[in-house]
Amino acid sequence: MCTATTYKTKDFYFGRTLDYDFSYGESVVITPRSFLIPLRYSEAIKSHYAIIGMATVIDGFPLYFEGINDKGLGVAGLNFVHNAHYNHEKSSSKTNIAQFEFIPYILSKAKNVEEAIELIDNLNIMDTPFSSKLPCAELHYLIADSNRAITVEFVKDGTRIYENPVGVLTNNPPFDKQLFNLNNYRRLTHKDIPNTFGEVELEQYSRGMGAMGLPGDLSSQSRFVRVAFVKLNSLSKDDEKSSVSQFFHILNSVDQQRGCCEVKEGEFEITLYTSCYNTNRGIMYYTTYDNHQISSVDMHHENLDSDELVVYQLVRDEKINYQN
Amino acid sequence: MCTATTYKTKDFYFGRTLDYDFSYGESVVITPRSFLIPLRYSEAIKSHYAIIGMATVIDGFPLYFEGINDKGLGVAGLNFVHNAHYNHEKSSSKTNIAQFEFIPYILSKAKNVEEAIELIDNLNIMDTPFSSKLPCAELHYLIADSNRAITVEFVKDGTRIYENPVGVLTNNPPFDKQLFNLNNYRRLTHKDIPNTFGEVELEQYSRGMGAMGLPGDLSSQSRFVRVAFVKLNSLSKDDEKSSVSQFFHILNSVDQQRGCCEVKEGEFEITLYTSCYNTNRGIMYYTTYDNHQISSVDMHHENLDSDELVVYQLVRDEKINYQN
Amino acid sequence: MCTATTYKTKDFYFGRTLDYDFSYGESVVITPRSFLIPLRYSEAIKSHYAIIGMATVIDGFPLYFEGINDKGLGVAGLNFVHNAHYNHEKSSSKTNIAQFEFIPYILSKAKNVEEAIELIDNLNIMDTPFSSKLPCAELHYLIADSNRAITVEFVKDGTRIYENPVGVLTNNPPFDKQLFNLNNYRRLTHKDIPNTFGEVELEQYSRGMGAMGLPGDLSSQSRFVRVAFVKLNSLSKDDEKSSVSQFFHILNSVDQQRGCCEVKEGEFEITLYTSCYNTNRGIMYYTTYDNHQISSVDMHHENLDSDELVVYQLVRDEKINYQN
């Protein structure tokens, strides 16, 4: 499925993996400030924060998987199958927003988590599909700025906004269960461990035994625990390259390798892409399953006051540095 | 510590991670056929198979961590602390070889595993250090050609040669224990799993639950199980780029992230480099911790009949593909 | 802490362990139909179902830990620390019941789970302590008849009534999290397991490997999973002795041995007693930590129309059958 995380050094980084058995034709898409964002139930947004993110553009509309805006807010949508619930009836008191409009709506208008929450409290998420070919995605969201991260879930009982002290999100189960489950791993450590088993000599025969018990499979709960551990223990220099490098190491810990997670007979889920945003500087970095080299797009290298989407195709072919 | 694996598509791939808290100044080193390989206890080898691998060159001698020869045989040495045992007394009936000469010795003379075994059966491994500054490395070995893989351990009881049906090696404990431990994971699967717990409805709430129980930490036994599962379930197209890409995905599953494995207060083991060899074509690929792009060196682009080492410095700085 | 379970053969069995570091002076207590049950916020109950259970009698009031009534309904209270929440304000629309009155209140008036739910829907649980020396117990409840089991939790958000398809309860976390966590164990089985790890021969070196992954520690979540597995897979003849024997085997799987769970320096939680009720026949069976023999008290051997409690002291001393 997917994993999202944050990482902070001098700057603040936000990103995710997208795990699936086929690509949606995604590309890097910059939505400049004057690009008209049409809305199904309200007037189009004419002027807004600039956005960079991964999106599939259909009929001129950027269907974002995740992105950040030029104020440093990040939003990522992750699969939340059977638990996400949207409304079919319009609300008269709240702002009605189609599910697929959620990410651009928030990134257009909120410059931080606090403002995002204010917006969300006033939203009625509609189960309107983008088109007859594109049914509603069942998602929940990691929303973060450099100071705070939250998880937002639209479920049968209504809207749930959780503080996210780990800065991590995967998929099912709902976030409160994911966070509670972390308690079971509280004794894990990057350090050596003493022998407390009993009065018998037991050897620490390998480095790294302090984290024994960390789950290694690809299920959403196991990825949550693993990436949380790697992220919370991560260390790097705070310059750009070192931070970005470490960020990809964090998400590589939940990389889905082809063959390890069968979806249907002979079809396998893989990590289609991994993204990393420097939210302070508006730069997106990414790798794809078959290109290990990091590519990057800088939103500030474009005219952010334009009214046209800027699209960069993903580099999907392995770029090898042939030394001889 | 380290992890080595093999992978077979149309060609045969062999490689490893080297995990440590500091670098030994390693580089890509090609030993052409006429390079004089001096030996401590015998005459130098004047003519031999050509070798490409990762090595630290000191006083003109290539101290290989791992490598392959132009016949397609691969040898990798992995830490085997407290278990490796070398002799202090010379043997009169066997060929005496200093521990650091083992990899070049085998790669010089054996064109496949069978020949390597014949050589090893006749070796007396001496505990002679390369120099007073470089004590003997405590290692065991993965040796593989495209048809067969073995693990070789020099222990107190003598020389142990194990068939290695998984084609994987990490560190402690000795290989027979590592292989036995895999039995505990026999029910893991890349497929969906049925509910056999009992008469109660239990949900498969995520893809990938069939491999729950796979260990996710960095200890040597856990890395062995994890990389074995990923390798044995791996699928890719069989062209060169697809195969190499998948190979790096396999070894990335045991990547050591900075911060997760503390060696001494404030010092952490990381995956310094990851290598992958196409043993059929004599090409080495590698990444370093801070350069996600794959670099490559092709032995056949050099004069393999020369008598001088060819050295390529590792590209350690992140090469980012700036799209704008 | 504690574990409660049900078991069904020809008759229906209900019982629990009580795990703690010291005894509350509990004994087997029968409350006959005409015993006056005083209530703090309402008139005393004069006529009611007869009750048998484990209780501490203080000032003539039976403070039940668990019990059944002569209609076959069972209620057990289990520790639910930091999550149980009772009200401080009386309700004018609901029946106010002090927390310690809950078990006798339900067992007095409900002949099955359905009636218990009706009663509970109309209750306002007060945080009134029994006395200044006996603060409110923080509990949640397993309530079961031979056809249905529920878990009842009084939490900050109000009263939660969960269907309990497993018929098992331990302690924290709240029941919905406990039940969800069972999903992670759905592939466990009492059967042999095939090798699905990959193309390598892996041995089933022992019977019982199909349940590998079942947790063995004494934490509440691990006990929940373990006892659920043992209960759902349990088999026995359906006569009384075989059923009772199997019931004690089920709860023995979560027995707390002295020394394995330290509460304070040098103080350890143990399974003080284990109880088992044949709810159809009104018989209570129990063992204590230091008496492995099963003792029993039959409510129908007493005058159930009396107005006085009947109390049997627990047999706590090991009764050994000396054969010579």
Next chain:
Amino acid sequence: MCTATTYKTKDFYFGRTLDYDFSYGESVVITPRSFLIPLRYSEAIKSHYAIIGMATVIDGFPLYFEGINDKGLGVAGLNFVHNAHYNHEKSSSKTNIAQFEFIPYILSKAKNVEEAIELIDNLNIMDTPFSSKLPCAELHYLIADSNRAITVEFVKDGTRIYENPVGVLTNNPPFDKQLFNLNNYRRLTHKDIPNTFGEVELEQYSRGMGAMGLPGDLSSQSRFVRVAFVKLNSLSKDDEKSSVSQFFHILNSVDQQRGCCEVKEGEFEITLYTSCYNTNRGIMYYTTYDNHQISSVDMHHENLDSDELVVYQLVRDEKINYQN
């Protein structure tokens, strides 16, 4: 299969569970000092230490599963399928002993572990079956006195005598692997555990979380770890009843419940009996699957200088203490 353990308070206790899908008709058997023990390859033993243990008597010969002698030495045989290896050829230099004679032979002649080792070093174990209906049992052995415990395995490579610092034995794999595997659990503890996962608040929501990771299934390796933990952490008063009670609590932690381990379609392995010997006083205690009460037989209540076996049938029917 089976589990054996030792426990020391003021006296020394030794015992085991026997897990199987059907009974061998075992009973408590005392072999007095003058009972003639016939041997297949040597003269019968006429005078020897007295033995008490669990045995099936066939044609007047006590086929012991386990037992102790009046000097305080205990020997228990546990299943070791596919690994036990006995010789088919008689040795001219060693004492030839049929496999089924091993326990009575050792208990007849050795008063402690040291003497047992001396005897074993001189044994050639023959694969001679007791009769055509009773093929050789594939076993390994726990041998213990109050100061020392060893494991003895007759394997293809010869006789292996391991110090057993845990005083525990189950079944496969061979003992060195079982003992090594304990290293993986060295951080388990009966104490509370700190949060070392990372900078996020994680709750210790239950007592007993320090032993999370302890395996709970019935496979031989999991039982080894679990009973080792329970035994090494066990605490009790040192009087006879308290010690015996705790001993049964230790072995109850590996009790096999009917239904949890299927051997063949519809056939299940259960703990047929659990035994406990006070080796200092020559008393045997036991329970059976369907009788939770502890029964006992004291060898010193019999004439130990007799030449006839003394047999006590097992009390297999649940002895309930009816209090009313």
